[in-house]
Amino acid sequence: MAIKILGGNVSPFVRKVRAFCAEKGIKYELEQINPFSPPEGFRKLSPLGKIPVLDHDGKIVNDSSVICAYLERLHPEPALYPKDPYEFARALWIEEFVDGGVTPIGGPQVFQPLVLAPLFTGKPVEPAAVEAAGKVIDEKLAPLFAYLEAQLGGQDFYVANRLSIADLAVATVFVNLRHAGFPPDAAKFPKLARFVERMHARPSFKACIDEEKPVFGKRWK
Numbered sequence: 001m002a003i004k005i006l007g008g009n010v011s012p013f014v015r016k017v018r019a020f021c022a023e024k025g026i027k028y029e030l031e032q033i034n035p036f037s038p039p040e041g042f043r044k045l046s047p048l049g050k051i052p053v054l055d056h057d058g059k060i061v062n063d064s065s066v067i068c069a070y071l072e073r074l075h076p077e078p079a080l081y082p083k084d085p086y087e088f089a090r091a092l093w094i095e096e097f098v099d100g101g102v103t104p105i106g107g108p109q110v111f112q113p114l115v116l117a118p119l120f121t122g123k124p125v126e127p128a129a130v131e132a133a134g135k136v137i138d139e140k141l142a143p144l145f146a147y148l149e150a151q152l153g154g155q156d157f158y159v160a161n162r163l164s165i166a167d168l169a170v171a172t173v174f175v176n177l178r179h180a181g182f183p184p185d186a187a188k189f190p191k192l193a194r195f196v197e198r199m200h201a202r203p204s205f206k207a208c209i210d211e212e213k214p215v216f217g218k219r220w221k
Helices: 013-026 064-076 085-121 127-152 165-178 191-200 203-216
Strands: 003-006 029-031 053-056 057-060
Touching: 003 013, 013 064, 013 085, 013 165, 013 203, 053 064, 057 064, 057 165, 064 085, 064 165, 085 127, 085 165, 127 191, 165 191, 165 203, 191 203
Parallel strands: 003 029
Antiparallel strands: 003 053, 053 057
C-alpha cells in the first residue's frame, strides 16, 4: 500500500495529516505542492485547489479531515477517534472549531504577513505588521483561545483524556502561530499553553517542526 501526501509541509492541514500518520505508524511519501502556484493538472486531483491531497495507490482523497477519517478506517489502531458517540462528536467539533474558526483567521492575518510575506518578498517584517498581528491575536483569536482553554479543563487531552483528532487539530495550528511569534499566552491561557508545549514535544509534531524551523521559524516562540 503506497500512500502519498501532496501539499506544502508548513500547511497546518498537511501537518495534521502527517502527525496523524506518525501517531499511527503509517508510512507515507510527502510531495511538496505550493497551492499558490500548483503544478499543471493539480486541479484534477484537488477540484478546490486546496491541500492536502492523499494519493492511496491511485485513489484520491481530499481535505485533511476526510483524509484522517479515511486513514482511521484503514488503520483503526491506535484509535484517534473516540468510540463513544458523544465523545466522537466532541472530537469532530473541536477539529472543526479549529479548522473553520482559528485557522482562517490565524493563517491570513498572522502567519502570512509575518512568515510567508517576508519569504516571498525578501523584506524584513515591519513593526506595523507585528502590531497588526498582535491586534488580531488580542481581539479576534483570544476569545477562541479562551474557548479552547475552557474545553481542555483539567485534562491532558481534549476528549476523554486520551489523544484524538481533536488534539492534533489544535496542536497543528499553533505550530504556525508559533512560527509567527505568537504562542498562546501562558498568563492568560495556562492550560492551553501547557497543552501546546506537550503536543509539540511529541515525536509526531517535533519531526515536522524541526523540518520547518530552518525556513519558517525565524520568529519561533
